[in-house]
Amino acid sequence: MNVTKNTEKERMTFWEKIYLPEIARGLGLTLKQMFKPTFVRQYPEERWEPLGSYRGRPVLVLEEDGERCVACGLCARVCPALAIEVRASETEQEKERYPMLFEINMLRCIYCGFCEEVCPEEAIVMSKDYDLVFTSTEDAVLGKDKLLMPVEQLQDRLEFLRRWR
Amino acid sequence: MSPIAVEVIIFLIKAVLIINGLLMSAAYLVYFERKISAWAQNRIGPNRVGPLGLFQSFADVFKLYFKEDVVPKLADKRFHLIAPVISIGIAIGVYAVIPFGDSFTVNIGGAATKIWLAVTPHVNVGILFILAMTSLGVYGITLAGWSSNNKYSLLGGLRSAAQMISYELSMGLALISVLMMAGSLDLTEIVHKQAGGSWNVFFQPLAFIIFLTASFAETNRTPFDLPEAEPELVGGYHTEYSSMKFGLFFLAEYINMVTACAIMVILFFGGWNAPFLYEALALPEGSPLLALTQFGVMAAKMIPFLFFFIWVRWSVPRFRYDQLMSLGWKVMLPLALANIAITGVVMVILKHFGIIS
Numbered sequence: 001m002n003v004t005k006n007t008e009k010e011r012m013t014f015w016e017k018i019y020l021p022e023i024a025r026g027l028g029l030t031l032k033q034m035f036k037p038t039f040v041r042q043y044p045e046e047r048w049e050p051l052g053s054y055r056g057r058p059v060l061v062l063e064e065d066g067e068r069c070v071a072c073g074l075c076a077r078v079c080p081a082l083a084i085e086v087r088a089s090e091t092e093q094e095k096e097r098y099p100m101l102f103e104i105n106m107l108r109c110i111y112c113g114f115c116e117e118v119c120p121e122e123a124i125v126m127s128k129d130y131d132l133v134f135t136s137t138e139d140a141v142l143g144k145d146k147l148l149m150p151v152e153q154l155q156d157r158l159e160f161l162r163r164w165r
Numbered sequence: 166m167s168p169i170a171v172e173v174i175i176f177l178i179k180a181v182l183i184i185n186g187l188l189m190s191a192a193y194l195v196y197f198e199r200k201i202s203a204w205a206q207n208r209i210g211p212n213r214v215g216p217l218g219l220f221q222s223f224a225d226v227f228k229l230y231f232k233e234d235v236v237p238k239l240a241d242k243r244f245h246l247i248a249p250v251i252s253i254g255i256a257i258g259v260y261a262v263i264p265f266g267d268s269f270t271v272n273i274g275g276a277a278t279k280i281w282l283a284v285t286p287h288v289n290v291g292i293l294f295i296l297a298m299t300s301l302g303v304y305g306i307t308l309a310g311w312s313s314n315n316k317y318s319l320l321g322g323l324r325s326a327a328q329m330i331s332y333e334l335s336m337g338l339a340l341i342s343v344l345m346m347a348g349s350l351d352l353t354e355i356v357h358k359q360a361g362g363s364w365n366v367f368f369q370p371l372a373f374i375i376f377l378t379a380s381f382a383e384t385n386r387t388p389f390d391l392p393e394a395e396p397e398l399v400g401g402y403h404t405e406y407s408s409m410k411f412g413l414f415f416l417a418e419y420i421n422m423v424t425a426c427a428i429m430v431i432l433f434f435g436g437w438n439a440p441f442l443y444e445a446l447a448l449p450e451g452s453p454l455l456a457l458t459q460f461g462v463m464a465a466k467m468i469p470f471l472f473f474f475i476w477v478r479w480s481v482p483r484f485r486y487d488q489l490m491s492l493g494w495k496v497m498l499p500l501a502l503a504n505i506a507i508t509g510v511v512m513v514i515l516k517h518f519g520i521i522s
Contacts, residue, residue, distance in 0.1 A: 023477075023480070027477065027480045030205045030479050037207070038203075038208055040208050
């Protein structure tokens with residue numbers, strides 16, 4: 001007959017069949033593990049610091065004379081999750097336009113980074129924030145007050161964009 | 166005070182002490198289970214509540230108390246309520262006969278009173294009482310599974326019933342060989358028979374291994390935790406339990422673990438006997454300090470077993486249901502029977518040559 005018998009019972013040797021030596025081996029393995037160092041980070045105290053390539057919460061770059069954003073609306077156009085809303089207004093500054101309202105709904109944001117990629121002014125970039133907590137749906141819609149971040153804090157990301165984009 | 170009143174008061178004090186001690190030990194067993202699990206997986210484990218996380222179990226209990234107690238609409242309310250009570254009641258009830266040491270003498274109202282380190286000392290059916298109680302424990306789990314009106318719960322309850330009945334047999338048969346050697350069912354008597362380092366485990370290693378395996382099955386611990394098998398049965402018999410009702414099942418499981426360890430120490434590892442220790446301390450007979458030492462020795466012997474229970478949980482995968490049944494009926498039962506026969510034959514031969522009386 002062209003049938004190969006290879007059941008669990010036939011594969012096992014006598015000592016494996018009586019379980020106990022194998023169980024003792026397994027116990028030895030777990031005991032060895034118990035004395036190895038742990039791999040755990042004590043999270044709220046020890047935080048992981050992401051590199052420049054990390055895509056965290058998108059923020060607006062804030063310079064001395066206000067935000068870089070010129071309210072062109074490309075980010076809102078490209079956003080696959082429709083998380084961004086921009087309303088433009090005019091200003092006396094050189095850039096002539098500025099966002100009157102800039103909102104990102106963080107419940108919709110998927111951190112894809114398209115807004116950053118499409119932005120002609122490098123005005124919206126991904127920050128390193130990764131632990132976002134909201135207690136209500138309204139809180140999750142971030143306005144300009146929460147989105148603006150000084151340019152000094154974003155140097156890693158801007159450097160990364162300059163080198164790799 | 167009349168002697169009867171003194172007896173009753175001593176009995177009540179002992180009962181309160183043992184129940185509170187058990188609840189505390191179960192709480193810390195949960196803590197150590199989580200710690201040892203963490204070590205086995207290279208984690209840290211609970212370390213937030215109190216120093217080193219030592220108050221974690223109390224936080225858990227408070228959390229359970231404050232949770233909503235959900236009872237399924239179609240559940241049988243009476244049995245749903247009574248099942249965890251049966252479980253915990255039986256788990257604690259076993260401790261009526263388990264001794265933690267000999268007696269000590271104190272002077273109460275001018276009369277020297279002997280106080281035994283067991284709630285009811287010298288019960289002449291001690292081990293039978295324990296076996297009877299632990300086999301009643303299956304009612305708690307089966308009723309929980311049945312009354313929840315949930316298929317997962319029912320499957321868990323049925324598995325538990327089948328498993329406990331199967332392993333009860335080999336457990337009882339493994340004990341018989343020990344009882345043949347001891348010639349008594351009284352647990353204190355069995356411990357006294359093992360004095361001077363002649364622990365039963367040296368004469369009955371096979372019975373010990375069978376008893377150990379069966380006690381894993383009886384307490385629903387990991388290689389045999391089919392009644393709650395979370396990947397397949399959600400939570401088994403306690404799927405539909407919440408709040409402190411779930412907590413009672415949890416507590417009962419850990420108290421059963423302590424019970425299993427206590428019985429193993431008493432029957433196989435000489436109870437509170439310790440070679441050279443009592444000779445070195447030379448404490449007078451009947452002093453409270455001696456009783457305390459005996460309790461300490463007993464507890465110290467139980468700790469490695471408790472560790473072993475948790476250790477096995479992270480080493481051995483769960484048995485399949487058919488494997489469980491074939492192990493119980495085709496392997497352990499014949500081995501236990503053979504062990505009884507061999508023990509009997511050897512005892513008769515030794516008696517014939519006058520080596521034992």
